[in-house]
Structure formats: structure tokens, C-alpha cells
Amino acid sequence: MKIGVIGGGAWGTALAQVAAYGGREVILWAREGAVVESINTAHENTLFLGGVALSPTIRATDDLAALADMDAILVVAPAQHVGSVLAAAPIGRIPLVLCAKGIEAGSKRLVGEVARAVHPDAPIAVLSGPTFAHEVAAGLPTAVTLACEDAELGERLATRLAARHFRTYASTDVAGAEIGGAVKNVLAIGCGVVEGAGLGQNARAALIARGFAEMTRFGLARGALAETLAGLSGLGDLVLTCSSTSSRNFSLGVGLGRGDSAATLLADRRTVAEGAFTAPVLREAARDARVDMPITEAVCRLLEGAPVSDVIGDLLARPLKGEAG
Numbered sequence: 001m002k003i004g005v006i007g008g009g010a011w012g013t014a015l016a017q018v019a020a021y022g023g024r025e026v027i028l029w030a031r032e033g034a035v036v037e038s039i040n041t042a043h044e045n046t047l048f049l050g051g052v053a054l055s056p057t058i059r060a061t062d063d064l065a066a067l068a069d070m071d072a073i074l075v076v077a078p079a080q081h082v083g084s085v086l087a088a089a090p091i092g093r094i095p096l097v098l099c100a101k102g103i104e105a106g107s108k109r110l111v112g113e114v115a116r117a118v119h120p121d122a123p124i125a126v127l128s129g130p131t132f133a134h135e136v137a138a139g140l141p142t143a144v145t146l147a148c149e150d151a152e153l154g155e156r157l158a159t160r161l162a163a164r165h166f167r168t169y170a171s172t173d174v175a176g177a178e179i180g181g182a183v184k185n186v187l188a189i190g191c192g193v194v195e196g197a198g199l200g201q202n203a204r205a206a207l208i209a210r211g212f213a214e215m216t217r218f219g220l221a222r223g224a225l226a227e228t229l230a231g232l233s234g235l236g237d238l239v240l241t242c243s244s245t246s247s248r249n250f251s252l253g254v255g256l257g258r259g260d261s262a263a264t265l266l267a268d269r270r271t272v273a274e275g276a277f278t279a280p281v282l283r284e285a286a287r288d289a290r291v292d293m294p295i296t297e298a299v300c301r302l303l304e305g306a307p308v309s310d311v312i313g314d315l316l317a318r319p320l321k322g323e324a325g
């Protein structure tokens, strides 16, 4: 099976490394000439995943046409850029495995909806779960959801993309897998704020639990299955991302919690913190669906510059209610 990867950031590179196990050839498209050069000459992505020795069977290119005869393509560009990158790629009927976690600003579309609009003939799958790129690239174990409406194709992709340390669990709930990954990034910013503002570990655990309630309400309203939201791509990834400064979203929140502005924190980064872009559009989508998402609303206010003490005070001052509500 010939596997292509679109996106030469940390996750695209780590997934190329997984796909290359057993000596399989992988072609990775990267936007940056420096990434292409570094992978092809030194077998390392010094810009986004330095220190990891990559398989020599991974070949990098800056030409999307090189992906024209792949059996499957992993799409690992940031969510806001998936539409533009895919529009320039020769996809036709090649199955697309979407690995970005976010919602497109403006259109309010999940990444799968974006891909379907650009390439209506391409089968769509989603790969998502608790996966820090540096751990996966180092061969540490994890497990992910591989969701595809076509169950047979999903099983085939799950089998082909699995490795000894990278377990894939097949599902047919594409929306559920996508919503978990998109929403957890926003909640991770909130948990980072709790850390940065020194609000304690009880507060972080409470925020994870109430955040999961929020993710579930939104997911069910958008047709997701509860078991997907409680699985690897939902709760599993939520717990990971809300617990570690290895998360770009969590660490952005830590900075906000210490009183830095989002503009300052984001200006210093080459890497993507998807939650910062997903939060405002998730708030809009939740309001459209009449789903109450107070933590998402709070994260949006923090990103917009509201003082941490005001936002936390307002969250805590909301009327008490039943836990199931």
C-alpha cells in the first residue's frame, strides 16, 4: 500500500514514521522547502520534530502532484488550511484519512465536511486520539480511533495504518471522532488557564469533567455517538491534552492564565494551537445548535483579552443546576 502524507509538521512527520514501519515507502508533502530538504538529506524534520531519526523510506516533496498514485493519503495540515491545500492536490478517488483537529472558521464545517466539498469522490476517514507526535515518533505506545462510514474500508485502513505500538480501533462515527478532537483543544486551553492561574488540581479535574459534559452535549446535537465521545478520540484525548504542557493548547492556556495576551503568545509560535482558532467558531456553532457551552464561552473571552479573574468569577457564579443538565 502506497501512503502519502499532506503536511510536514510534527504530526504529519510522526504519522509518516508510523506508516513507514516495515520498510514501506511513504511520500510526505511539506509546505516548507527546509522541511523537504532536511527529511531527504538528513532523515530528520529539524523544523517541527527535531531529534527523531526518520525512516529513510520516507521521501519528502514540495509537489502535490507526487501524491497522484497513492492508495491512501493522510491529511495533516492545520484545520484552517485543509481546504486550500486539498484544492491543489490531485485526489480523485484516493481515500483521505483526516488527522487535523478543528472546525473551519467562517464555514463552521468540520474538516471532513471541508474535504467532502473539495473532493466529493474521495472516501473520507478520520484518525484521532491521544497522540503527542514526539511520543508516537519515538515508538511509545498509544491507541487511536479510525472512523470511516464505509466499515469495510475503515477496517482495511485501520489494519494498514496500525503498528505494534500504534493500535487503531475502527469506528463508523466520523462526526463523533472529529468533534471530540476539535472540542478537546478548546477545553485544553481552559485547563491550561487553571494551571497558569494557580487554581489547583481539583479545579482542573472539575473542568475536565464538566468539559466532557459540554463536548457530549454538542456532539450528540451534531449526530455523534456517545460511545465515540467517551472513547479514544474524545475523552481519551481530552484527558491527555488537559494534563500536560507538551500540549500546545494547554501551554497556550497556561500563558493566558498567567496574564499574557493571546496575540503575544501566538505571535511567538511556529506550531499550531488549533483550539485558539476553533474556540470562536465552536461558540457560534453551539449557539446555532442551542447547546450550552459555558467553558467554551469562557475560553473565547480569555482569548479576546478578558481578565482571568473576571472570567473565572463569572463561571463560578452561574446558577447551580443538576449534574445531568
Ligand SMILES: NC(=O)c1ccc[n+]([C@@H]2O[C@H](COP(=O)([O-])OP(=O)(O)OC[C@H]3O[C@@H](n4cnc5c(N)ncnc54)[C@H](O)[C@@H]3O)[C@@H](O)[C@H]2O)c1
Binding pocket: 007, 008, 009, 010, 011, 012, 013, 030, 031, 032, 048, 076, 077, 078, 079, 081, 085, 099, 100, 101, 102, 131, 132, 133, 134, 270, 271, 272, 274
Ligand atoms: N503535534 C501533535 O502532537 C498532533 C497530534 C495529533 C493531531 N495533531 C493535529 O495535526 C494537525 C497539524 O498539526 P502539527 O502538529 O503537525 O503541526 P505543527 O504545529 O507541527 O506545524 C505547523 C504546520 O502548519 C503548516 N502550515 C502553516 N501555515 C500553513 C498554511 N498557510 N497552509 C498550509 N499549512 C500551513 C506548516 O507547514 C506545518 O506543517 C493539527 O490539526 C493538530 O491539531 C497534532
Ligand SMILES: O=P(O)(O)OC[C@H](O)CO
Binding pocket: 101, 129, 130, 131, 132, 133, 185, 188, 237, 240, 241, 246, 247, 248, 249, 250, 272, 273, 274
Ligand atoms: O499539542 P496539542 O494541544 O495540539 O495536542 C496534540 C494532540 O492533539 C494530542 O492528542
